[in-house]
Amino acid sequence: MGLEVHLQLATQSKIFSGSATTFGAAPNEQADAVDLGMPGMLPVLNEEAVRYAVKFGLGIGARIGERSVFDRKNYFYPDLPKGYQVSQFFAPIVCEGVFEVPLEDGTLFPIRITRAHLEEDAGKSVHDAFSQETGIDLNRAGTPLLEIVTEPDFRSAEQAVAYLKALHSLVTYLGISDGNMAEGSMRCDINISLREKGADALGTRTEIKNVNSFRFVERAIHSEYERQADILESGGSITQETRLYDAEQNVTRSMRSKEVANDYRYFPEPDLLPIVIDAEYIEAVRATLPELPGAKRARFIADYGLNDYDAALLVPNHALADYFESVVTAGGAAKPAANWILGDLAAALNRNETDITDSLISAAQLAGLIVRIEDGTLSSKLAKQVFDGLWAGEGDADQIIEARGLKQVSDSGALESMVDAVIAENPDQVAQYLAADEAKQKKLSGFFVGQIMKASKGQANPQMVNELLLKKLNDQS
Amino acid sequence: MSVSPQDVEKVALLARLAISESDLPEVTERFGRVLGLVDELNTIDTETVVPMSNPHDMHQRLRPDAVTRQNDRENLMASAPAQDQGYFLVPKVID
Incomplete structure (x- = not known):
């Protein structure tokens, strides 16, 4: 399989016109004469689209085309008013590179990038809103794509x-796209062909167009694989064609209408001159690159002692990684910080259908909670109560501990009298305990711990209770 | 390079041009003459010539990324043959 990803670049205006690119505007309110393909209109290239493309190229260590050229890709479709799409065919802006994709086990899997080129997006066809006609909305026409x-x-x-997720993470780190798949900012075409076991050559391929979620990509591949395998095993042959994935039926379907048009007769776009990129420009862009996911993952593991699993969950989301680092900077120990963020905090964010950028608990507040666990003030049970208090906006950890009276009791005198009281109140259980063998004793001691924790309203330091209890019980014999 | 009437019909279909049966022989002949000229050009040795994608010895000027166009839908759609609810309407496209 090979993949083609169409990435909408996060520019304010379109690639060749000054129209806005905001998603969700009323139909055709963000399309000017250039986007509509009116006669005589000339494209003027957006510098930010060029910079974003170069950023991407540097992000995957690819060669940047020092002289890239726009071409016309000719086909007729109502949402492409000019009758051609301005794209780059012969000389793309980003040339070959290698993208290292982290797999679940922490190993890196190199994917060769053939190229990445700039082009304009087409408009949208609306098929179901009108009974006799198709509606055309050209707001999307001219949105810059890589x-x-x-x-x-x-x-x-x-x-x-895994590749798509890593790519999504990379482009959001680079800030070149919002990566919003539901809004079509990242769309995937899948070229898939089967190969006979032991053979070198790949079979005839089909292309599945415009899959727009990670889950659908996975399901579309499985479904198309099954279809091709069935045909080949029953002695048939695969037709090279474009197919669409139907998520409701979980099948791919042939797109017959585009079959004859698969001859795009590319030629250089005479309305645009070559883009010339010199070394100075490349170095200036390189200087603006942030720390990228691969480097950050390695640093989190080396500097904070995180394992591959935690790093793989924290790093892909830039905001989440930043939050983690803020917690650590504010004094929270790294491993507990990762656990709280990926555990209770993630669950709370999920329940509230929000994400880390709108967390009700600041990084400093979470750090304050972790400090109080580490210094023994809070047991893990009390910590959960403080966490709930933080989420509810009751102040920072120390204020909540004070207000709710949640301090863990670690005063040995106080604990001792609690242990004595429980032993005195339960002579039968004490007798049972003393008669039992060692394995059974361990189990029975749980009863006493439970009673003590109850008496202390959960505030007794469980470790100290355990030690005191065992000592006192053994003194009874 | 010789061109068959089928080649011409295919190119005409891709370009959405209607060529009548009676015009086809003449168009095929002319089409062949144009390609003959290209064949002649192809005999020139261009090994040492840098490919030219544009006759101007310049490179692309870029514009700042700023929204300079406001909604002008009413004007721009005024000449559309059919429209409804802000959409251009075209004959039903079935995929």
């Missing part, structure tokens, strides 16, 4: 999804 093409390096749906 089409990222890989070599056929994928052997499984899992690898394809």
